[in-house]
Amino acid sequence: MVTKTFEHLIRFYQVLTTSGATVWLPLITVNLIQPNGNRVALPLLFDTGASTTTLRHDLYPLLGLSFWDAGQPLDVSTAGGANPVTAYRYEATLELLGKAIQCPVHLQILPQNPLYMGLFGREQIFEEFGFAFWEITRELHVTLTP
C-alpha cells in the first residue's frame, strides 16, 4: 500500500449558476509576483490537462509586458478544439502556499470567467508540489514536499 501525506487542503468552490444548478470548481489562488515586486492574487482552475499554466491574454500587464503577443509563439491544442490556437510563452513567478516558483506561463485567449483567470497547469509547478484530487469530497490535498 502506498501512503502519502498532505499538509494542506484546498476545498472546491461552490457556485450557484443562473439556471440554479450547483457547480463545484477546483480553484487555486496563487500570488503572481510582478516584476516590480508587487503581488496580486489570481484564482486559477486546477487543470492536470494543461501542460503549462495558462493565463488570460489580457493579464499581460502583470508580467510587465506592453503587449500580450510579444513572446515566443507556439501552437497549443485545446480541449474540444479541432485546430490548434496560438499561445505566447513567458516566465513568471508564482507563489502557492508560501512557496514561490519561477515557471513558464502561457498567455492565451481563454473563455471569460469571473472566478478564475487561467489554468493552473503542470510544467515545472507540479514537480514542486504533490496533489491528491478527491472529487467525492470536493477537496484538493497538497503537499509542499512531494
Next chain:
Amino acid sequence: MQVSFVAGVGAKTILQSVTSGLPPEEILKTLESYGVEWYVTQKGDLMIRYWQVGAEDFIPTERIATIRETQPVPPEASTLEWLSGHLKEIKARYNNRWIAVLDNEVVADAENLPVLLQQVHDANIKNPLVSFIPEEPTIWATAYGHQDF
C-alpha cells in the same frame, strides 16, 4: 462527523477533543487555548491552522451563523469565497470591468487592467485578488471532447 486531517502541535489532543462529544463551542475554546486559529465554514465544517478541514459537519446547521459571527473570516479563505458568494451582485454592479478584491469588498475597479493596477498602487493596496467580470453569460461547464467542423 468525519474527521479529516489534523496536523501540528497538539494534533492528538485536538483529535480526541473533536471526537469526544464535547459541544463545538468548548472544542473551539480548546483550540484557542492551544493557539490554533480556527474558522467555521458556511457549511459548518471546522477549518484549523492551514485551513484544512478539521472535522466535517462539525457545527449543527442551526448554530453555524451564530458561531461564524464571532470569528473573522481569514483573508486566505475569504476572498474567493466572498467573490463566489456575491457573484450576482458584483456582476450587476461591475459588469465588463476589472476589479480588485480585498477583505471582502471590491477596493478598486477599472475598465482595463493597467488602470486597475495603478489604482491599487496609488492606494497602497497589498495583494488584492484580481478578476474580470465578463458581460457575457458565464459558461461553467468544460469538457474534453472533440468537436467536428
